[in-house]
Amino acid sequence: MRMYYPRRSFIKQIGAALGYLGLSQRIGFGQTNDEIVYSKVENTPTVISTWKHGLAANESAWKLLAKNANALDAVEKGVNVSENDPKVMSVGYGGLPDEEGYVTLDACIMDKNGNAGAVAFLQGYKNAVSVARKVMENTRHIMLVGEGAAAFAQKMGFPKQNLFTEKAKDKWLLWKESQDTKSKQLQIHDTIGMLTLDSGGDLAGACTTSGLAWKMHGRVGDSPIIGAGLYVDNSVGGAASTGVGEECIKVCGSFLVVEMMRRGAEPVEACFEAVRRIYRRHKKIPDFQVAFIALNRKGRVGAASLIKGFSYAVMRAGINRLIEAEYLVK
Ligand code: ASP
Numbered sequence: 001m002r003m004y005y006p007r008r009s010f011i012k013q014i015g016a017a018l019g020y021l022g023l024s025q026r027i028g029f030g031q032t033n034d035e036i037v038y039s040k041v042e043n044t045p046t047v048i049s050t051w052k053h054g055l056a057a058n059e060s061a062w063k064l065l066a067k068n069a070n071a072l073d074a075v076e077k078g079v080n081v082s083e084n085d086p087k088v089m090s091v092g093y094g095g096l097p098d099e100e101g102y103v104t105l106d107a108c109i110m111d112k113n114g115n116a117g118a119v120a121f122l123q124g125y126k127n128a129v130s131v132a133r134k135v136m137e138n139t140r141h142i143m144l145v146g147e148g149a150a151a152f153a154q155k156m157g158f159p160k161q162n163l164f165t166e167k168a169k170d171k172w173l174l175w176k177e178s179q180d181t182k183s184k185q186l187q188i189h190d191t192i193g194m195l196t197l198d199s200g201g202d203l204a205g206a207c208t209t210s211g212l213a214w215k216m217h218g219r220v221g222d223s224p225i226i227g228a229g230l231y232v233d234n235s236v237g238g239a240a241s242t243g244v245g246e247e248c249i250k251v252c253g254s255f256l257v258v259e260m261m262r263r264g265a266e267p268v269e270a271c272f273e274a275v276r277r278i279y280r281r282h283k284k285i286p287d288f289q290v291a292f293i294a295l296n297r298k299g300r301v302g303a304a305s306l307i308k309g310f311s312y313a314v315m316r317a318g319i320n321r322l323i324e325a326e327y328l329v330k
Contacts, residue, residue, distance in 0.1 A: 047195070048294075048314045059081075091208055102164075112234040117134070118226065121220055191241075207241070241253045256270075267301055267302025271304035286329060310324075
């Protein structure tokens with residue numbers, strides 16, 4: 001096993017540049033698309049999110065950012081795309097259920113003022129992040145769970161619906177029939193975490209998930225936990241996580257990434273520190289994944305994962321890219 005430390009901002013592009021240049025004047029001509037997406041470009045609206053489905057979510061967030069909308073609206077509308085898409089089987093509608101066949105959602109959101117809202121173990125409402133935003137804006141609390149969260153969602157006018165699609169049911173039945181403890185160990189995950197920087201220089205973040213597939217009924221992961229699945233400090237930056245939530249919670253992962261940036265670390269270095277902490281708690285080669293994305297207040301982005309296989313999407317100046325993250329354990 002070889003420990004890896006990032007020495008430079010090496011990226012492998014697996015996405016294609018998307019046409020128009022939007023706000024590119026603000027960051028100057030003469031830069032290649034790569035430089036625009038990942039280089040030392042500063043102070044321009046930016047969106048970063050986890051996994052391949054982040055590309056579509058970024059587009060939605062970008063549409064708002066390009067019109068000078070605020071980071072909070074952009075991040076909510078961005079992750080709503082994954083929540084609404086039944087093909088994304090780790091978030092919202094169509095998410096894979098727990099071991100008993102219940103689709104339960106976790107989500108949180110933070111704004112530029114450090115306000116936060118969250119829901120956990122929410123059933124029957126696909127836009128968990130929007131319910132979380134209502135908790136932030138319409139209550140004196142930060143988190144509502146289970147039946148209380150569902151009752152609140154209903155009161156706020158969110159439509160109730162069955163989130164368990166036929167496709168998700170088929171996969172669940174297959175898993176049950178196979179009694180495959182190995183695939184249980186695989187702990188399927190693909191949460192969307194997203195961070196946005198708007199044209200006013202303000203940040204917001206969101207994280208929303210159906211959690212680990214085949215989890216125990218009642219289990220809540222890192223995604224709705226402020227400081228674990230998400231953390232935003234407008235004076236520093238934001239971070240979000242995906243992967244096995246239990247591991248992230250134990251190191252206060254997203255908070256740690258932001259605190260590292262506060263002390264001067266580049267986003268990628270800060271993300272590596274969080275995965276390194278997780279790695280050190282385990283004596284052997286990890287058979288699970290945890291990954292972080294980060295965006296600092298200047299618009300610099302970065303990410304890191306524990307093991308190979310994590311990708312994240314970055315969009316700015318109208319260019320949307322999927323990037324394979326550097327990883328710690330090779
Ligand atoms: N972090 C999520 C959880 O533990 C899983 C994921 O990333 O999809 O619930």
